[in-house]
Amino acid sequence: MTDLSADPQTERRMNRIDLITGGVFAVLGLAIVYLSWTMPRLEMRGIHPATVPGLVPGLLGLALAFCGVVLGLKAYREGRGAGGWSDLLALFRTEEAGRFCAVAGLALVYALVLVGRLPFWLASAAFVFAFIVVFETWLSPEPRSLLRSTFLALVQGVIVGVVVTLVFQYGFLVRLP
Amino acid sequence: MPEGLSLLGHGIAHFLTWEALFNLAWASLLGIVIGALPGLTATMGVALLVTLTYKMPPDQAILCLMALYVGAIYGGSRSAILLAIPGTPASAATTLDGYPLARAGKAGMAMGIATTSSALGTLVGIFFLALIAPWLAEFALRFGSYEFFWLALFGVLISGRLTAIEDPLKGYIAGILGLLAAMIGMEGLHAFQRFTFGVSALGGGIDLIPAMVGAFGFAEILAVMKRRFTAELVTSDDRVLPRLADITRYWRTTIRSGIVGTIAGIIPGVGEDIGAWASYAAARRASKERDQFGKGSIEGLVAAETGNSAVIPGAMIPTLTLALPGSAAAAVLIAAMFIHGIRPGPLLMTENPAFLYQIVGILLLTTIAITVFGLSLTKLLVRVLLVPREKLMPVVYVLCVVGSFAITQRMFDVYVMIAFGLIGFVLREMRYPMAPLVLGIVLGELLDVNLRRGLLLSDGDVTPFFTRPISAVLFAIIAMTILMSLPMVSRRVTDLFKRLDSQRPAG
Numbered sequence: 001m002t003d004l005s006a007d008p009q010t011e012r013r014m015n016r017i018d019l020i021t022g023g024v025f026a027v028l029g030l031a032i033v034y035l036s037w038t039m040p041r042l043e044m045r046g047i048h049p050a051t052v053p054g055l056v057p058g059l060l061g062l063a064l065a066f067c068g069v070v071l072g073l074k075a076y077r078e079g080r081g082a083g084g085w086s087d088l089l090a091l092f093r094t095e096e097a098g099r100f101c102a103v104a105g106l107a108l109v110y111a112l113v114l115v116g117r118l119p120f121w122l123a124s125a126a127f128v129f130a131f132i133v134v135f136e137t138w139l140s141p142e143p144r145s146l147l148r149s150t151f152l153a154l155v156q157g158v159i160v161g162v163v164v165t166l167v168f169q170y171g172f173l174v175r176l177p
Numbered sequence: 178m179p180e181g182l183s184l185l186g187h188g189i190a191h192f193l194t195w196e197a198l199f200n201l202a203w204a205s206l207l208g209i210v211i212g213a214l215p216g217l218t219a220t221m222g223v224a225l226l227v228t229l230t231y232k233m234p235p236d237q238a239i240l241c242l243m244a245l246y247v248g249a250i251y252g253g254s255r256s257a258i259l260l261a262i263p264g265t266p267a268s269a270a271t272t273l274d275g276y277p278l279a280r281a282g283k284a285g286m287a288m289g290i291a292t293t294s295s296a297l298g299t300l301v302g303i304f305f306l307a308l309i310a311p312w313l314a315e316f317a318l319r320f321g322s323y324e325f326f327w328l329a330l331f332g333v334l335i336s337g338r339l340t341a342i343e344d345p346l347k348g349y350i351a352g353i354l355g356l357l358a359a360m361i362g363m364e365g366l367h368a369f370q371r372f373t374f375g376v377s378a379l380g381g382g383i384d385l386i387p388a389m390v391g392a393f394g395f396a397e398i399l400a401v402m403k404r405r406f407t408a409e410l411v412t413s414d415d416r417v418l419p420r421l422a423d424i425t426r427y428w429r430t431t432i433r434s435g436i437v438g439t440i441a442g443i444i445p446g447v448g449e450d451i452g453a454w455a456s457y458a459a460a461r462r463a464s465k466e467r468d469q470f471g472k473g474s475i476e477g478l479v480a481a482e483t484g485n486s487a488v489i490p491g492a493m494i495p496t497l498t499l500a501l502p503g504s505a506a507a508a509v510l511i512a513a514m515f516i517h518g519i520r521p522g523p524l525l526m527t528e529n530p531a532f533l534y535q536i537v538g539i540l541l542l543t544t545i546a547i548t549v550f551g552l553s554l555t556k557l558l559v560r561v562l563l564v565p566r567e568k569l570m571p572v573v574y575v576l577c578v579v580g581s582f583a584i585t586q587r588m589f590d591v592y593v594m595i596a597f598g599l600i601g602f603v604l605r606e607m608r609y610p611m612a613p614l615v616l617g618i619v620l621g622e623l624l625d626v627n628l629r630r631g632l633l634l635s636d637g638d639v640t641p642f643f644t645r646p647i648s649a650v651l652f653a654i655i656a657m658t659i660l661m662s663l664p665m666v667s668r669r670v671t672d673l674f675k676r677l678d679s680q681r682p683a684g
Contacts, residue, residue, distance in 0.1 A: 014607070014608065017607055018607075021607060025350060032357065035372065039369075039371065040369070042367055042369065045367070047367055048632070048633050048636070048637065049637070050629065050632035050633065050636075050637035051366055051367070051629040051630075051632060051633050053364050053366075053367060053369040053371055054371075055628070055629060056360065056624065056625040056628060056629070057357065057360045057371060057372070060353055060356050060357050060360065061357070063349075063353050064350065064353045064354070064357065067346055067349055067350045067353065068350070070346060071346055071347075071350070074346070095405075096403050096404065099402060099403050099404075099405075100399060100402075100403045102402075103398065103399055103402040103403070103570075104399060104599070107395065107398070107399075107574055107595075107598075108595065110574075110578070111578050111591055111595055112592075112595070115578065115588075115591070116588065120579075124575045124579075127571060127574070127575065128571040128572065128575065131567070131570070131571035131574075132567055132568055132571060135402065135567040136567050140567075141405060156568060156572075160571075160572050160575060161575075164575055164576070164579055168579055168583060172229070172232060172583060173232075174579075174582070174583045174586060175586060176579070176582070177582060177588060
């Protein structure tokens with residue numbers, strides 16, 4: 001269910017976001033229409049012209065562009081007033097933004113860098129360890145002692161890494177990356 | 178009818194083996210735990226379990242997935258009652274009365290009532306599943322390309338309309354994005370590769386399971402960890418086992434909520450959360466104690482829990498007979514069925530009639546399992562709620578990565594998971610619903626192939642799409658859905674109804 005709370009700052013922010021995303025969807029939709037229009041129509045194979053591969057993506061692109069324009073226009077009409085853009089920029093300086101960057105950063109480094117370069121169990125253990133330590137000490141409102149957190153995180157990391165690897169490698173016969 | 182009853186008997190007996198009962202027990206318990214933990218949802222659980230069960234025989238794999246699904250939707254009520262945080266979105270309405278009851282020292286009673294209501298809700302839904310599904314499957318045999326095109330479009334649109342009540346436009350955009358994602362890869366009519374941009378891995382299209390693990394797993398981890406967590410666990414030592422009088426007292430609410438939940442399930446892509454809210458609203462309107470709703474009303478709790486559980490069997494009706502997912506988790510189940518060589522759709526009742534009744538059997542047995550676990554394992558489930566999310570979420574993410582990788586054993590699926598996780602997170606933060614996106618991915622090919630096949634059959638003429646009887650009805654419903662989401666149209670229609678209503682006593 002969507003969040004129905006409507007404090008004015010959040011609404012103003014949402015309004016500016018809708019204005020931007022409306023534009024993005026409109027451009028994306030038109031780009032898809034262009035790609036669909038220029039898609040091969042397979043005349044050489046003698047297919048019926050009403051069944052060209054670009055037909056449905058083109059129609060969907062048009063629909064997306066139309067919805068994007070309506071979304072942007074609606075946001076523009078409702079969203080006049082001062083402070084909107086600065087509210088939006090402030091969003092990137094909140095504590096929540098910092099916490100998001102930490103999770104996303106750790107998750108991406110693990111899946112895109114560590115997995116495949118290190119043995120799977122070690123990569124997973126390192127990820128679990130780093131995640132727990134970061135969120136229990138650095139980003140916690142009530143930080144735990146670093147030593148205790150580090151020790152327990154290390155134990156959990158190694159257990160998770162080894163168990164997941166063993167279960168998938170030998171239980172499900174998956175050749176892990 | 179006798180044939181149906183005999184198939185139903187076989188459906189239940191099929192799973193009365195030690196192996197099946199063992200699978201049922203662990204999967205439903207795991208489901209309850211997943212549901213109870215805030216941040217782990219039923220859809221995420223089912224998507225991850227697909228990767229763990231794909232080597233099992235098909236019937237056992239589907240048993241595990243269904244048991245986990247039912248368990249998770251029920252399990253969400255635990256954290257809703259004890260922490261005031263819905264364990265899954267399906268239990269948001271449960272929080273309204275469950276938590277005040279817990280604060281008043283009636284946590285045990287609230288958990289007991291939630292358990293029996295969930296069980297009764299599932300039973301009402303099962304009744305309609307066994308009744309409607311065979312009939313609907315037979316009816317759907319009359320559908321051709323024209324009807325399937327409208328059906329796919331209807332599924333995405335109605336899901337977009339009803340999951341984004343505040344702004345249906347965002348629901349529609351989410352649906353279109355899902356449909357566009359389904360356009361990537363080889364198309365089904367001429368085997369032409371679309372939007373692959375030279376990336377060979379995109380040729381096969383986007384697999385649903387990694388996309389779902391991303392949109393419901395990784396995105397959820399990002400959303401949960403972004404927020405600071407403050408919750409107070411409220412428990413009490415009162416009696417958990419409800420008295421018979423407490424259960425039978427609200428029998429009207431139970432039946433009404435069961436029916437409302439089943440209808441919400443039947444509507445494509447409208448899940449347990451909407452089922453719970455709709456039956457809660459209906460119960461409040463009809464109740465004599467409506468002022469108690471939101472302050473610890475048992476009737477409110479009964480309505481919410483019956484409503485969300487009835488959605489599951491309801492959602493299986495279009496899922497099995499039309500291959501049109503009734504909820505987000507049902508979309509994963511469709512993908513799982515295809516992995517195991519079961520083809521849901523109108524032909525299911527012809528090709529594999531026993532399967533429908535096996536699903537009914539699974540749901541009945543799972544209802545018994547969640548009732549037993551729910552009423553007996555209260556202490557253990559309270560301990561589960563105390564697991565800190567800093568320790569839990571990294572483990573879940575490792576499972577998301579390995580789960581996406583496991584099915585086809587290629588890193589490309591991990592990248593798909595990450596992309597859908599990030600996109601899903603951003604879209605959700607901007608209040609776009611996820612269900613229409615998922616429905617779009619599932620129904621994209623159905624829509625694409627049937628539109629073009631229809632045009633091929635009619636030699637490019639679009640009139641059959643509007644003149645065949647079933648097509649015309651579906652088109653009218655779609656047009657009405659879109660028109661009613663325009664504020665000026667819906668305002669005028671509401672005004673008209675109000676005027677007619679005010680004239681009624683005079684006339």
